[in-house]
Amino acid sequence: MTPSILLVEDESAVVELLRYNLDRAGYEVTVAMDGEEALLLACETKPDVILLDWMLPNLSGIEVCRRLRRDPNTRNTPIIMLTARGEESDRIRGLDTGADDFIAKPFSMNELMARLRAVMRRIRPGLTEDVTNYSDLTLDRAAMRVRRSGRDIHLGPTEFRLLDFFLQFPGRVFSREQLLDAVWGPDADVEARTVDVHVGRLRKAINGDSDSDLIRTVRSAGYALDGGALR
Ligand code: CA
Numbered sequence: 191m192t193p194s195i196l197l198v199e200d201e202s203a204v205v206e207l208l209r210y211n212l213d214r215a216g217y218e219v220t221v222a223m224d225g226e227e228a229l230l231l232a233c234e235t236k237p238d239v240i241l242l243d244w245m246l247p248n249l250s251g252i253e254v255c256r257r258l259r260r261d262p263n264t265r266n267t268p269i270i271m272l273t274a275r276g277e278e279s280d281r282i283r284g285l286d287t288g289a290d291d292f293i294a295k296p297f298s299m300n301e302l303m304a305r306l307r308a309v310m311r312r313i314r315p316g317l318t319e320d321v322t323n324y325s326d327l328t329l330d331r332a333a334m335r336v337r338r339s340g341r342d343i344h345l346g347p348t349e350f351r352l353l354d355f356f357l358q359f360p361g362r363v364f365s366r367e368q369l370l371d372a373v374w375g376p377d378a379d380v381e382a383r384t385v386d387v388h389v390g391r392l393r394k395a396i397n398g399d400s401d402s403d404l405i406r407t408v409r410s411a412g413y414a415l416d417g418g419a420l421r
Contacts, residue, residue, distance in 0.1 A: 193310055194218040196237035198228040198254065199272070200246050204295075208241070211299050215358060217306075225249025229257055232264045239309055240264075244273035244284070252287050259288035268309045272297070298375035300355050307331070322357045325404060325417040327396060329357055338396055348373065349392040356405075356415035365412040389413050 195217045199205050205221055212219045220235050222228035225246050232240060240258065244251035251271060258264040271289040273280065284292055291305055311320075320332040326339045334350065336343040345353065351373050356364075364372070366382040369389075374380050393405045406416035 192216065192218045193239070194220065194235065194237045195306075196220050196222060196228065196232055196235060196240045198222045198225070198240065198246065198251070199243040200224060201243075204243075207299075208302075211303070215303055215306075225251070225254040228254050229261075232258055232267070233261065236263065237267065238313065239306065240267055240269045241306075242269055242271050242289070244271055244280075252284060255284070255287045255289050268313060270305060270309065296376040299372045300351055301375070303358070304331075304354075322354075324357055324360055324415065325402075327404060329353060336396070338398070338400065341398065343395050343398070345392065345395055348388050349395060352388055352392050353396070353415075356413075360415050360417070363406075363408050363412050363414040368412070 193216070195212055197205065197208055197212070197219055199208070199221070200223050205223075209219050209221065220231055220237065222231045225248055228240075228242070228246075228249075231237075242251050242254060246254065251273070255269055255271065258267065258269065268290045269288065270291045270293060271284050272293050272295055273284070274295045290309065293302055293305060321328060321330045323329075328337045330336070331354065336345055336350070336353065352369065355369070355372050366385040369385050370376075370378065370380060370382065374384075389405065393403065396405075397403055402417075404415060404417065406414045408414060
């Protein structure tokens with residue numbers, strides 16, 4: 191069964207970005223643009239998870255969270271709050287209101303997906319995969335382990351996140367800027383050239399002595415995970 195998400199956010203740019211990525215990751219997405227609509231849709235669609243923005247017009251995210259917790263229909267639905275406010279006191283206030291997790295904006299898409307997977311694992315074990323296979327490559331998120339043809343591959347944390355991201359969209363070409371956004375986060379003070387360095391390390395590590403290259407360089411476009419092009 192497809193896991194469903196209610197996304198509550200009033201900024202259409204954020205909605206579109208999230209909708210696109212959640213859709214690609216296999217979630218069924220319903221969007222509410224304000225708090226009242228969120229309460230209505232939460233009751234109607236009974237989502238598996240609610241992604242709730244803190245800053246909403248009229249009813250604030252915190253108030254929505256409080257009301258969702260009072261409603262028997264949504265009392266136990268996991269709520270992840272999105273917030274521009276990273277301060278500890280806000281976090282505590284949010285958790286007191288019944289939010290299960292917090293993600294500060296701007297967030298990296300990879301981080302958000304990882305948090306979502308963690309929530310889904312908790313509520314519907316067996317639904318989200320810890321292990322992804324691609325070609326002769328295996329990535330185990332729980333064990334933070336990568337193997338290719340049975341051989342252990344040691345990756346740095348950035349290379350691991352890069353590979354995890356590529357594995358979510360095999361074959362698709364990503365520009366350096368898109369990879370920066372997804373893996374380092376939109377606020378990271380990192381140059382596009384840094385992406386080349388980490389992709390280079392990842393390529394070297396996963397290819398090893400193998401004669402097939404799993405990463406395709408697309409001139410002036412970017413990189414893609416692509417199965418077994420001969421070197
Ligand atoms: Ca907002």
